[in-house]
Amino acid sequence: xxxxxxxxxxxxxxxxxxxxxxxxxxxxxxxxxxxxxxxxxxxxxxxxxxxxxxxxxxxxxxxxxxxxxxxxxxxxxxxxxxxxxxxxxxxxxxxxxxxxxxxxxxxxxxxxxxxxxxxxxxxxxxxxxxxxxxxxxxxxxxxxxxxxxxxxxxxxxxxxxxxxxxxxxxxxxxxxxxxxxxxxxxxxxxxxxxxxxxxxxxxxxxxxxxxxxxxxxxxxxxxxxxxxxxxxxxxxxxxxxxxxxxxxxxxxxxxxxxxxxxxxxxxxxxxxxxxxxxxxx
Numbered sequence: 001x002x003x004x005x006x007x008x009x010x011x012x013x014x015x016x017x018x019x020x021x022x023x024x025x026x027x028x029x030x031x032x033x034x035x036x037x038x039x040x041x042x043x044x045x046x047x048x049x050x051x052x053x054x055x056x057x058x059x060x061x062x063x064x065x066x067x068x069x070x071x072x073x074x075x076x077x078x079x080x081x082x083x084x085x086x087x088x089x090x091x092x093x094x095x096x097x098x099x100x101x102x103x104x105x106x107x108x109x110x111x112x113x114x115x116x117x118x119x120x121x122x123x124x125x126x127x128x129x130x131x132x133x134x135x136x137x138x139x140x141x142x143x144x145x146x147x148x149x150x151x152x153x154x155x156x157x158x159x160x161x162x163x164x165x166x167x168x169x170x171x172x173x174x175x176x177x178x179x180x181x182x183x184x185x186x187x188x189x190x191x192x193x194x195x196x197x198x199x200x201x202x203x204x205x206x207x208x209x210x211x212x213x214x215x216x217x218x219x220x221x222x223x224x225x226x227x228x229x230x231x232x233x234x235x236x237x238x239x240x241x242x243x244x245x246x247x248x249x250x251x252x253x254x255x256x257x258x259x260x261x262x263x264x265x266x267x268x269x270x271x272x273x274x275x276x277x278x279x280x281x
Contacts, residue, residue, distance in 0.1 A: 108155055
């Protein structure tokens, strides 16, 4: 009886969120999937037309390249920052956590606009470079792939820090202390203890960064050039200028499939990693 009441209460608690997901996520997703295969009849012409010209293949390759680079750099930067925060105590750790969270309080649109001031030809960064090394050292960092990657890292970094930090804080400090007593150096302790035990956090950070990168729209639109279009920008092009809703739906479904494939790949890697399998009873 108690078990049935518990299940009923759980169902009631889940009902509002489930309803919202069905109405505002599942139903629109089904509509997009339907539009991608229906145009006066069921057909895959929308998918086939994407591969007839070079535009889609070029945008797809650029999306994968930029997303991979941004994910890699933001995960590496997030790991270094998380290691530093994990070594702090009390108020100092709280200050660092607050500084990491501050970018989340600002919209990606505002952050991207602020980066145009920093990365422009007359921006603060180029002024500093020219002041130190001369005019010939000026770097083009705006309206190209470099600006897009910098903007994406700026957006993704907080999302990589927190899952990695959670894994690092869960590592028993006695393990490192015991390793030091046995003569292990800092590098060996990191490679044999800290890194393997923090891999679940690294996987979660990589998953979050990559899925967010694949669907990035505002940052490439503001900081990138015409050659730096990503999949989300291509969807916008199809809906607002080409007015091909079936093609836009097909692009959206391919983007969803890419995200799903990446999630499955990471789950496969994590499931097959040493120490991830449950011991036999």
